[in-house]
Amino acid sequence: MRNPQRALTALLSALLGWPCAAQQASAPKAFFPKADLMPVGVYYYPEQWPRGQWARDLQNIRKLGFDFTHFAEFAWTYLEPREGHFDFAWLDAAIAEAHAAGLKVILCTPSPAPPAWMGEKHPDIYLVGQDGRRREHGTRANGSLSNARFHAYVDRVVTALAKRYGRDARIWGWQVDNEPGAEPDFSPSARSAFQRWLKQRYGTVDKLNEVWGGSFWSLRYAAFSEVRPPSAIAGEDRPSPHALLDFQRFTADTQAAFLDRQATILKRHCLPSQWITTNYTNVTQGSDPRRTTAIDFPTFTYYPVSGSNALGGQTFRQGNPYRMAEALDYFRPIAGTTGVMELQPGQVNWAPTNPKPAPGAVRMWIWHAFGGGSSLVCTYRYRQPRFGSEMYHEGIVGLDGLTPSQGGSEFIQAMQELRKLKAEFDPSAALPPKLAARRTALLWSHDNFWDLEAQKQSEGWSTWRHRSLYASAVKSTGAPMDFVRETDDFSAYPFLVAPAYQLASPQLIEKWRRYAEGGGHLILTCRSAQKNELSHFPEAPLGGRLDSLIGARLQGFDTLPGAVTGSVTAQGQAHAWRVWGDLLRPAEGTLSLAAYAQAFYAGAAAAITRPLGKGSVTYIGVETLDGALERSLVRGVYQAAGVPIEDLPKGVYVEWRDGFFVGVNYAGSAAALPVPAGSRVLLGQNPLEPAQVLVWKEGTPSSAGPQ
Numbered sequence: 152m153r154n155p156q157r158a159l160t161a162l163l164s165a166l167l168g169w170p171c172a173a174q175q176a177s178a179p180k181a182f183f184p185k186a187d188l189m190p191v192g193v194y195y196y197p198e199q200w201p202r203g204q205w206a207r208d209l210q211n212i213r214k215l216g217f218d219f220t221h222f223a224e225f226a227w228t229y230l231e232p233r234e235g236h237f238d239f240a241w242l243d244a245a246i247a248e249a250h251a252a253g254l255k256v257i258l259c260t261p262s263p264a265p266p267a268w269m270g271e272k273h274p275d276i277y278l279v280g281q282d283g284r285r286r287e288h289g290t291r292a293n294g295s296l297s298n299a300r301f302h303a304y305v306d307r308v309v310t311a312l313a314k315r316y317g318r319d320a321r322i323w324g325w326q327v328d329n330e331p332g333a334e335p336d337f338s339p340s341a342r343s344a345f346q347r348w349l350k351q352r353y354g355t356v357d358k359l360n361e362v363w364g365g366s367f368w369s370l371r372y373a374a375f376s377e378v379r380p381p382s383a384i385a386g387e388d389r390p391s392p393h394a395l396l397d398f399q400r401f402t403a404d405t406q407a408a409f410l411d412r413q414a415t416i417l418k419r420h421c422l423p424s425q426w427i428t429t430n431y432t433n434v435t436q437g438s439d440p441r442r443t444t445a446i447d448f449p450t451f452t453y454y455p456v457s458g459s460n461a462l463g464g465q466t467f468r469q470g471n472p473y474r475m476a477e478a479l480d481y482f483r484p485i486a487g488t489t490g491v492m493e494l495q496p497g498q499v500n501w502a503p504t505n506p507k508p509a510p511g512a513v514r515m516w517i518w519h520a521f522g523g524g525s526s527l528v529c530t531y532r533y534r535q536p537r538f539g540s541e542m543y544h545e546g547i548v549g550l551d552g553l554t555p556s557q558g559g560s561e562f563i564q565a566m567q568e569l570r571k572l573k574a575e576f577d578p579s580a581a582l583p584p585k586l587a588a589r590r591t592a593l594l595w596s597h598d599n600f601w602d603l604e605a606q607k608q609s610e611g612w613s614t615w616r617h618r619s620l621y622a623s624a625v626k627s628t629g630a631p632m633d634f635v636r637e638t639d640d641f642s643a644y645p646f647l648v649a650p651a652y653q654l655a656s657p658q659l660i661e662k663w664r665r666y667a668e669g670g671g672h673l674i675l676t677c678r679s680a681q682k683n684e685l686s687h688f689p690e691a692p693l694g695g696r697l698d699s700l701i702g703a704r705l706q707g708f709d710t711l712p713g714a715v716t717g718s719v720t721a722q723g724q725a726h727a728w729r730v731w732g733d734l735l736r737p738a739e740g741t742l743s744l745a746a747y748a749q750a751f752y753a754g755a756a757a758a759i760t761r762p763l764g765k766g767s768v769t770y771i772g773v774e775t776l777d778g779a780l781e782r783s784l785v786r787g788v789y790q791a792a793g794v795p796i797e798d799l800p801k802g803v804y805v806e807w808r809d810g811f812f813v814g815v816n817y818a819g820s821a822a823a824l825p826v827p828a829g830s831r832v833l834l835g836q837n838p839l840e841p842a843q844v845l846v847w848k849e850g851t852p853s854s855a856g857p858q
């Protein structure tokens with residue numbers, strides 16, 4: 152897709168003669184030869200260990216099988232101990248030791264950890280929270296990303312790093328910042344920057360008043376300089392949802408610009424072979440990775456065992472069953488590749504409870520990342536810290552700095568297995584036709600997410616839960632899935648799911664229609680297209696813009712309080728629901744797939760489907776408690792289209808990558824995976840036990856028919 156910002160960057164880089172992220176982003180895989188499969192690395196913090204142990208540690212890292220290490224993301228006070236005085240001697244030495252040990256190095260910019268001297272001199276470099284409190288020195292990620300002085304300090308240290316190491320072939324790539332979270336900032340710098348952002352967006356204050364609904368509660372402004380970032384203290388009514396949405400957009404844009412300014416400096420000085428990434432959290436709610444233009448590709452961090460227990464029993468030890476799968480499918484399509492920059496090595500310290508992962512789980516996550524297309528996996532961290540706020544966080548080796556932890560042993564095992572698998576790599580492997588037939592796009596936009604979260608209308612509503620419900624239904628079919636955005640070409644995907652896509656422009660609705668008419672199978676869910684692109688209701692019946700697309704009329708919606716549940720019936724089976732129920736009246740030619748069984752609207756349709764042109768449109772208006780109805784309706788769309796699918800239990804995934812099928816099991820019991828006769832199992836056993844891995848290669852497509 153054409154991206155105007157990328158085009159502008161390309162033009163500028165052509166004029167200025169420096170390498171262009173936009174050019175490189177189009178071919179990020181070139182950084183990672185496929186035959187290498189997936190290099191594995193580990194964080195090491197030289198500044199936290201005696202100088203006399205660096206060589207030993209880095210050599211041991213290599214001996215255990217790691218390919219690369221990762222330095223300096225929080226080391227600003229060591230890089231610039233006094234304002235303007237840089238010290239690279241220690242980093243030079245650490246890089247030399249890593250190189251001597253045979254490790255590549257990922258170098259980081261230290262922007263998340265400004266040194267104490269900076270805040271003492273200029274307290275305005277800190278972010279201010281919604282409670283009005285200024286962050287102080289003592290933790291991290293505390294800088295105001297709108298503050299010009301902070302920018303100047305960041306620019307200077309990044310430039311110094313780039314000049315020193317940008318032509319150094321021992322540096323493999325760069326990580327900018329750490330877990331950029333786009334935290335809302337209420338500092339004076341952020342307020343002014345927000346006003347400038349609004350002026351740029353709306354031009355006149357009248358336009359702003361129109362979009363924000365200034366006539367409501369006398370909220371209108373006479374000048375941009377009167378605007379404050381929207382916030383409410385407990386007990387107050389809610390600010391304008393349009394103001395909230397714009398503040399989220401501004402905050403995400405500010406975060407993206409902060410990353411881009413660092414990436415742009417690096418690009419100016421660095422070898423074209425050095426790539427630039429940043430490590431988003433896997434569930435990235437404030438930052439929008441699509442908003443950067445100078446990062447080559449995004450990576451993500453992932454700590455699967457940190458308290459949640461979605462599948463019940465002891466399965467929390469295998470980790471959250473949804474997030475790795477979703478993160479891979481979300482981050483990979485953004486620039487054609489991704490990596491897991493931090494993968495949990497064992498018990499962590501920061502969750503409400505910090506259970507022990509199941510034996511095998513760490514290895515399974517590594518393999519899951521491989522199957523889902525990750526170009527690298529890195530783990531945080533090599534040595535368990537002996538001091539500091541993460542003391543109880545396991546590493547690859549324990550407190551003696553030598554003995555591998557359980558997770559460390561699993562990393563070692565997985566790295567040996569990956570090395571063996573290289574012999575099986577076939578550069579000519581192509582996506583098997585049975586998978587191509589199921590390819591599915593999942594439409595996602597952070598703007599839509601933020602808008603839904605600002606007006607939930609139902610206390611149990613979680614946009615992320617809703618998305619996971621549909622993503623996991625799709626993955627149960629064994630379909631390759633990509634998260635896409637509105638501007639992408641949907642036609643490469645036979646199936647398109649748009650969960651709760653509330654903010655819809657007329658152009659998007661038309662694009663959905665053309666997609667279905669052209670042969671695509673479109674699945675929309677509750678709340679779809681209720682608001683326009685300004686996040687206003689159109690002057691028409693609620694959801695009415697979809698009538699002719701879905702072949703039904705939305706008659707309203709219901710949400711249920713507390714522990715009350717409603718019931719919907721589909722094919723004689725009852726399903727309990729609570730959080731959201733769209734009430735639909737199908738038109739002629741539209742089939743009701745599920746109907747409400749209770750309340751004064753009993754009989755109204757909860758889900759419908761209809762053929763449209765060469766394709767079909769299905770609308771699932773209810774969110775059930777366990778998601779079983781949605782799962783069977785989604786699966787039914789593939790079946791009705793005559794596309795064979797798998798039936799993978801919840802938490803069981805089969806991914807395909809470069810000719811390898813990779814199965815993993817986050818569930819509580821063994822699962823028989825669909826391995827066709829004539830396949831060659833390269834790793835593991837079928838049925839697949841929990842926390843285990845199965846890797847196989849299938850025969851020719853003709854022998855690999857539907858399961």
Ligand code: GAL
Nearest residue numbers: 329330452454493499531544
């Ligand atoms: C991540 C963070 C790391 C480290 C880690 C501990 O969220 O990026 O710096 O704190 O958690 O699990």
